[in-house]
Structures are given as structure tokens and as C-alpha cells.
Amino acid sequence: MLRHVHATRYVTPLREGGSLPGLVEGDDDGLYVVKFRAAGQGVKALIAEIVVGELARTLGLAVPEIVLVEIPAELGRTEPDPEINELVTASAGLNVGLDFLPGALDYTPAQAGLIAPELASAIVWLDALTTNVDRSARNPNLLLWHGAPWLIDHGAALYHQHAAIDLPARARDPFVLIAQHVLLPRASELAMVDGDLAAMITPARVEAILALIPPSFLAASGRPGVAEYGDYLLTRAAAPRPFLATAVDAREHDGA
Ligand SMILES: Nc1ncnc2c1ncn2[C@@H]1O[C@H](COP(=O)(O)OP(=O)(O)OP(=O)(O)O)[C@@H](O)[C@H]1O
Numbered sequence: 001m002l003r004h005v006h007a008t009r010y011v012t013p014l015r016e017g018g019s020l021p022g023l024v025e026g027d028d029d030g031l032y033v034v035k036f037r038a039a040g041q042g043v044k045a046l047i048a049e050i051v052v053g054e055l056a057r058t059l060g061l062a063v064p065e066i067v068l069v070e071i072p073a074e075l076g077r078t079e080p081d082p083e084i085n086e087l088v089t090a091s092a093g094l095n096v097g098l099d100f101l102p103g104a105l106d107y108t109p110a111q112a113g114l115i116a117p118e119l120a121s122a123i124v125w126l127d128a129l130t131t132n133v134d135r136s137a138r139n140p141n142l143l144l145w146h147g148a149p150w151l152i153d154h155g156a157a158l159y160h161q162h163a164a165i166d167l168p169a170r171a172r173d174p175f176v177l178i179a180q181h182v183l184l185p186r187a188s189e190l191a192m193v194d195g196d197l198a199a200m201i202t203p204a205r206v207e208a209i210l211a212l213i214p215p216s217f218l219a220a221s222g223r224p225g226v227a228e229y230g231d232y233l234l235t236r237a238a239a240p241r242p243f244l245a246t247a248v249d250a251r252e253h254d255g256a
């Protein structure tokens with residue numbers, strides 16, 4: 001179960017975020033970066049935050065705690081910006097929050113030396129598995145906190161869920177956009193980490209992660225069953241993994 005938190009105060013928007021995430025205080029006195037259900041990509045982006053964030057954690061990668069944030073209808077009322085007021089008000093009910101990492105810095109490609117090749121390879125592997133288009137040099141969605149990279153912003157991953165077709169039908173599609181991954185040049189150990197990482201994506205683990213998605217998100221997404229997400233992920237994680245060859249090829253073409 002993801003922890004439930006009740007929002008008590010809307011603190012400030014995080015303007016750099018395309019989806020206008022907001023910093024929100026919870027009734028546990030914690031601060032959370034909230035991804036609002038009424039934002040651009042809708043509830044499917046929240047599903048991707050949960051599924052890909054928890055898959056990353058399963059692989060041993062650092063991800064802020066993910067919680068469900070209950071937004072009361074009146075929370076946005078005191079916010080003077082009408083766009084934000086409307087977004088928060090339209091998101092009354094359950095939303096996704098990430099534990100706010102105070103003092104974390106946005107990662108830049110100049111800091112690649114801080115990330116060991118094995119770790120960079122594991123992050124690339126996760127993003128290739130989950131078709132995450134949002135870890136480019138322009139928009140790395142990595143925070144440096146206490147000297148280590150933390151993964152955020154997985155709302156754009158699993159992008160096949162936005163198409164009308166069944167997810168499992170796309171499970172073997174190559175993911176050529178991995179060529180734009182900010183850590184690809186550093187990911188020299190893809191073949192080495194592949195087997196260990198794939199072994200962690202077990203049916204039981206995937207089932208447990210999918211069970212974290214609130215039923216109301218699934219109902220609103222137009223993809224009411226979690227079974228197709230499970231099929232999709234387990235097929236991708238099963239050998240042979242075409243996404244791995246695509247990532248290795250992309251590195252070679254880049255002269256890495
Ligand atoms: N858990 C966190 N702790 C600290 N800062 C965070 C956290 N999550 C997000 N941020 C900050 O807020 C910014 C926007 O968050 P995020 O990338 O999740 O939103 P987004 O709207 O999906 O972004 P974009 O579309 O610009 O990639 C991040 O770039 C980062 O600077």
C-alpha cells in the first residue's frame with residue numbers, strides 16, 4: 001500500500017515543471033511534490049509515476065517515497081493564479097505525491113562523472129524497459145541529493161498506454177528514443193547489468209506494484225484492467241530483450 005496523506009496547504013508551484021506540479025504540505029507535516037490528476041496528461045501520467053517509480057525502487061535505484069495525496073476541494077481557493085487555482089480545484093480527491101528532497105540540485109550532463117557506469121547503465125536499462133522519453137540532456141529528471149542521483153518524473157514513461165491499442169501488442173517494439181538518454185554515453189555496463197536487473201522484475205513483484213494503483217485511477221484511465229500492464233512489463237523483461245540491443249546499438253552509433 002502507498003501511504004495516504006491529506007493535503008493541508010498548497011505551498012507553491014514548481015514552475016519548471018511542464019505539468020505544473022505543486023509543493024504541498026501534508027497532515028503528517030511532510031512536504032510533497034504533487035502530480036495533479038487534472039494536469040495535461042491526466043491520470044495515466046499518475047499511473048506511470050507509480051508503476052515506473054516503484055519498478056525503479058525494485059531495481060535498487062533511489063526514488064523519493066511515493067504517496068497518495070488527498071486534495072480537499074477548497075485547497076486551491078487561496079491560490080491567486082487562476083490556472084493553478086483551477087488545476088488544484090479540478091484535482092480534488094486522490095493525486096500522487098513524491099517526497100520533497102530539500103536542497104536537491106538538478107543534475108546536469110557536466111556531472112556525469114559523479115555517476116558510476118554501472119549505476120548509469122541500470123538507469124538506462126530501467127528507462128528502456130519502461131519507454132521513458134523524459135531523461136534527456138535537456139530534461140534529465142535526475143536530482144543530486146546527498147551525492148547520489150535520485151530519479152523523478154516518470155509520468156511520460158509507458159507512453160504506449162496513451163494509444164488505443166492493447167499494451168501487450170507493443171511489448172516488443174524497439175525503443176529508439178533511448179538514443180537521447182542523458183546517461184547513455186556513461187552506460188558502458190548495459191550487458192553486464194542486464195541479467196541481474198531482469199531477474200528482479202518477477203511476476204510477483206510486478207503484481208504487487210500494479211496493486212498500488214488506486215482503482216479510481218484505473219477506472220478513469222480507460223484502461224480498467226492491470227493485467228495488460230503486467231503482460232506488457234513481463235514480456236519486455238523476458239529474454240530476449242530487444243530494448244537492450246537498441247540501447248547498445250545507439251551507444252555504438254554515438255561512438256561511445
Ligand atoms: N521530490 C522532489 N524533490 C525536490 N525537487 C523536486 C522533486 N520532484 C520534482 N522536483 C523539482 O521540480 C521540477 C519539476 O518536477 P517534475 O520534473 O516531476 O515535473 P514535470 O512537470 O513532469 O516536469 P517536466 O515536464 O518539466 O519534466 C523538477 O525538475 C525538480 O527541480
Ligand SMILES: [Mg+2]
Binds near residue numbers: 017139141153
Ligand atoms: Mg521533469
